[in-house]
Amino acid sequence: MLLWSRTSRTVVLAVFAVLVAVVVVAPLGTVLLAAVAGRWTGALPAELTGQHLVEAVGPEGLASLLVSVQTALLAGIASMVIGTWAAIAAHDAPGPVRRLTLALCHLPIAVPSVVVGLGLLIAFNRPPLLLGGTRWIVVLAHAVLVLAFTVSTVTAGLDRLDPAYEQAARSLGAREARVLLRVRLPLLLPSLAAAAGLAVALSMGELGATIMVYPPSWRTLPVTIFTVSDRGDAFLASASTVVLLAVTALLLFALSRVRSRAALR
Amino acid sequence: MTTLTAPAPPQPPAPRAERAPLRIPAAAWVLPPLLLILGFVGWPMVTVLGESVHDENGALSLASWSTALTSAEFRNALLRTAQIAVGSTIGALVLGSFLALVLAFVPFPGAGLVARLIDTVLALPSFLITLAFTFLYGSAGVLQAVLTGLAGPGATLPPILTSPLGVILAEITFFTPFVVRPLLAALSVLPREQLEVAASLGAGPSRVLRTVVFPEVLPALAAGGSLVLLLTLNEFGIVLFTGAKDVITLPVLIYTRGVVSLDLPSAAVVATAQVVLSLGLYSAYRFGFARRGARSATPREGAGNAALVAHQ
Numbered sequence: 001m002l003l004w005s006r007t008s009r010t011v012v013l014a015v016f017a018v019l020v021a022v023v024v025v026a027p028l029g030t031v032l033l034a035a036v037a038g039r040w041t042g043a044l045p046a047e048l049t050g051q052h053l054v055e056a057v058g059p060e061g062l063a064s065l066l067v068s069v070q071t072a073l074l075a076g077i078a079s080m081v082i083g084t085w086a087a088i089a090a091h092d093a094p095g096p097v098r099r100l101t102l103a104l105c106h107l108p109i110a111v112p113s114v115v116v117g118l119g120l121l122i123a124f125n126r127p128p129l130l131l132g133g134t135r136w137i138v139v140l141a142h143a144v145l146v147l148a149f150t151v152s153t154v155t156a157g158l159d160r161l162d163p164a165y166e167q168a169a170r171s172l173g174a175r176e177a178r179v180l181l182r183v184r185l186p187l188l189l190p191s192l193a194a195a196a197g198l199a200v201a202l203s204m205g206e207l208g209a210t211i212m213v214y215p216p217s218w219r220t221l222p223v224t225i226f227t228v229s230d231r232g233d234a235f236l237a238s239a240s241t242v243v244l245l246a247v248t249a250l251l252l253f254a255l256s257r258v259r260s261r262a263a264l265r
Numbered sequence: 266m267t268t269l270t271a272p273a274p275p276q277p278p279a280p281r282a283e284r285a286p287l288r289i290p291a292a293a294w295v296l297p298p299l300l301l302i303l304g305f306v307g308w309p310m311v312t313v314l315g316e317s318v319h320d321e322n323g324a325l326s327l328a329s330w331s332t333a334l335t336s337a338e339f340r341n342a343l344l345r346t347a348q349i350a351v352g353s354t355i356g357a358l359v360l361g362s363f364l365a366l367v368l369a370f371v372p373f374p375g376a377g378l379v380a381r382l383i384d385t386v387l388a389l390p391s392f393l394i395t396l397a398f399t400f401l402y403g404s405a406g407v408l409q410a411v412l413t414g415l416a417g418p419g420a421t422l423p424p425i426l427t428s429p430l431g432v433i434l435a436e437i438t439f440f441t442p443f444v445v446r447p448l449l450a451a452l453s454v455l456p457r458e459q460l461e462v463a464a465s466l467g468a469g470p471s472r473v474l475r476t477v478v479f480p481e482v483l484p485a486l487a488a489g490g491s492l493v494l495l496l497t498l499n500e501f502g503i504v505l506f507t508g509a510k511d512v513i514t515l516p517v518l519i520y521t522r523g524v525v526s527l528d529l530p531s532a533a534v535v536a537t538a539q540v541v542l543s544l545g546l547y548s549a550y551r552f553g554f555a556r557r558g559a560r561s562a563t564p565r566e567g568a569g570n571a572a573l574v575a576h577q
Contacts, residue, residue, distance in 0.1 A: 013367070016363070016364065019360065019364065020379055025382070033400075040405075041405055041410065043407050043411050083385070089299075101298070102301065104299070104306055111540050112499035113516075114523075121529075123315050147306075154500065202390050205390030207391075207505070211520065214273065238396055241390075241393055
């Protein structure tokens with residue numbers, strides 16, 4: 001539109017293609033290729049092999065993967081319950097209360113995740129609540145970090161909701177609990193599914209807070225990928241990353257089926 | 266939706282039905298989640314501050330502050346963090362603007378696919394970029410092989426991977442989508458007639474961009490830029506995976522002090538300094554641009570926050 005001559009269009013598109021290839025395609029493609037490469041000393045990987053992928057789901061990798069999935073599910077459920085509750089209650093509350101609640105929920109994403117981890121490490125390694133060294137501190141860290149996302153997704157959903165439905169239900173005599181369960185939550189289902197999807201995706205990839213608080217018995221897959229990469233095995237690290245992405249995609253697919261079922265209603 | 270009848274009651278709803286007699290005030294419902302959030306989000310932040318002003322014996326002391334703030338390690342980390350954040354933000358703004366402008370104004374088949382691919386990067390863990398960079402630009406990587414092929418075996422790449430420049434390049438790669446997304450949204454509602462009128466009056470492409478497009482998308486650009494600045498200040502995974510001894514940023518310093526050398530008070534000092542820095546920027550982002558964004562066509566605050574969370 002801005003470029004009227006054919007040559008300038010071609011030049012711009014060529015530069016664009018190179019940049020997209022370098023910035024978007026190359027990183028993703030490299031990790032995928034490295035996961036199945038036996039050697040990579042030239043411009044292209046040599047000897048395709050599935051050995052790294054097999055090793056990635058070997059005893060050590062599989063244990064971490066299961067830890068990651070359980071953490072993501074537990075933290076996702078916790079943040080969905082608290083986040084949905086907070087979002088709906090804040091939405092109905094007067095202005096200052098609403099702003100305070102939303103600001104507090106967003107605090108963990110404004111500061112580095114390592115600081116969130118450090119805070120939990122210090123606060124819950126002493127009475128009254130001792131969580132240090134247990135799996136629960138990892139779950140808590142993930143729940144706190146994804147809470148901001150569930151709250152802002154549900155809040156956005158609430159803002160788009162037509163208040164006429166709940167007003168009609170109330171005017172017909174429905175009590176608040178009934179309005180919530182039969183009108184508001186069903187209408188919010190698409191937002192809830194979206195929030196759950198992102199909660200799981202974020203939790204699966206979380207590294208900063210986890211590395212501050214995890215006990216050896218509860219090591220998530222990104223932390224394992226870091227230790228593998230740190231000892232120099234970039235191929236295994238890539239294969240584990242591919243496994244991480246594949247399992248995350250699988251979880252998201254399962255959640256999107258819930259979402260499409262919600263959309264049918 | 267089918268279970269609901271259209272909200273058209275035969276008579277207008279009586280106002281008294283709005284206020285049921287036995288109703289807990291709406292503000293009270295916010296208390297349970299608010300208390301949980303205060304306990305699990307607010308309280309840990311307070312303990313970080315508390316830890317930083319106590320010595321090993323639990324007595325109040327500012328010793329950790331004076332040692333940490335005067336140490337060369339802290340000052341170097343602070344400067345390194347600022348350098349990497351500013352460099353990455355400028356890079357992401359330039360690259361992101363170009364990508365968004367092409368996607369918006371130079372239509373080509375597959376543009377939608379590219380836009381979606383750029384969005385996908387938002388959901389990836391950031392350390393993936395460093396892993397990829399090892400194979401692409403490492404000492405035995407693709408670029409080295411290409412260079413050897415072109416210039417003979419003597420030619421070696423400088424060690425970009427473990428240098429601050431390498432981290433900046435990795436962060437530009439990872440954070441550019443955070444600029445592209447709000448910018449594309451702003452460009453898509455820009456009235457095309459304005460561009461065509463300007464062009465028909467004889468303005469060249471660069472002049473149209475400068476005088477018509479740029480002022481219109483400035484809020485989106487500023488919002489995307491400050492978001493990336495915040496995210497790059499806070500970035501941990503990319504720097505950690507680089508594993509370079511001389512690239513120590515504040516988050517990495519917090520990690521090494523807190524977990525590797527188990528010096529919690531000194532980690533807490535660095536963390537407090539970082540929180541002040543990040544929260545200052547975050548407030549500027551939220552209260553400066555989010556409000557302006559609500560008026561113009563930039564994505565809503567919720568979408569901005571979504572992008573903000575997507576990396577952590």
